[in-house]
Amino acid sequence: MRKLAIAALLALAAGTPAAGPAAAQQTELYVLTPGVVFNAGLEDLAKEYTKETGIKVTVKADGMGRIVNDIKTGTPIADVVALPVAFMDGMEAEGSIVPDTRARLGRVYVGLAVPKGKPHPDISTPEKLADALKGGTVLYSNPATGSMEARIINDMLHRYPVFQGVKSKISLKGEGGEALVRGEGDMALQLICEVLNHPEIELVGIVPEELGAYIDTTLAVSSRSTHQEAAKAFVDYLMKPEHVALWENKGLQRMK
Missing domain, CATH: 3.40.190.10 (Periplasmic binding protein-like II)
Incomplete structure (x- = not known):
């Protein structure tokens, strides 16, 4: 037992990701999106992200008005949101998203x-x-x-x-x-x-x-998210250059 405890402390001190899979399994991201982004590749990339990281990503497609309401008061609490630019501007003005997490997705x-x-x-x-x-x-x-x-x-x-x-x-x-x-x-x-x-x-x-x-679309992390670091990592994943082809093959032209 003492050896196990020492091993655990050494792993933590060394920054070993030994506890990564367990932590990943405990983290679950909830994403709100209109159909325009859902159909353009978001669902596919969310599944790939789960395979690669072990972090479960649940994507819910809904109408713009309902998404705006759910960001503010809905449950489960949204971690990541996709919206057209004008809607996202409104969410930022109201403090509903984390401003420096905004990413210009595509048209x-x-x-x-x-x-x-x-x-x-x-x-x-x-x-x-x-x-x-x-x-x-x-x-x-x-x-x-x-x-x-x-x-x-x-x-x-x-x-x-x-x-x-x-x-x-x-x-x-x-x-x-x-x-x-x-x-x-x-x-x-x-x-x-x-x-x-x-x-x-x-x-x-x-x-x-x-x-x-x-329709020009954007991504951002919800200010209500309790997993903001993990949510930002998912946004960064969606924006990777190697995913441009998937988005464009699905009908979304990535913004430069």
Whole structure:
């Protein structure tokens, strides 16, 4: 028994990570994210992080408004949060995140999807996109649900005169891409990270950048987290250069 006690003290003095696995098993991180980041690779990287470190990472995808409320008062307490830039700015102003842990993750564009095997029209300019959209019924998510993506698409279609005459249809069950899979229209406007989840449809391309149809996302550690050091380590892991390809293959363009 005395030998064991001495060995333990020597291990501590030497900084030996012998107790690492046990400590890792006791640490569990809880992450709140909107679907735009969840679908763009966060879930995959969380699983890899658990395999590499032994630290369990639970990721919950939810709507922006609910995430904002849960950061402040929700249980379990969030350790890491992903949000669009404007929402994260608000959280920082209220003291709900640790400011120096913010990381600029990346941008997800809205893209045009068509059923698999259908022709891919040229959508490289707003005028060409409008011509393509006028060639059939365009599906997109319901803005009434509070979806940021749906609001962006709805605003684009109604703000720019070039889109007058486009026949659009709001999906009342799920996202625009899901409605396209069900055959409810001819094409869909959808965040590209969500288009890529449906093998039955294909991504034509992103809408022209000048239309502003994209979401910029950020990561941060919650100020309520009781595992802030471990949470920051997870954020750093997500931001590693070697993970850029995974994010981009999932539809998120990393910010430089």
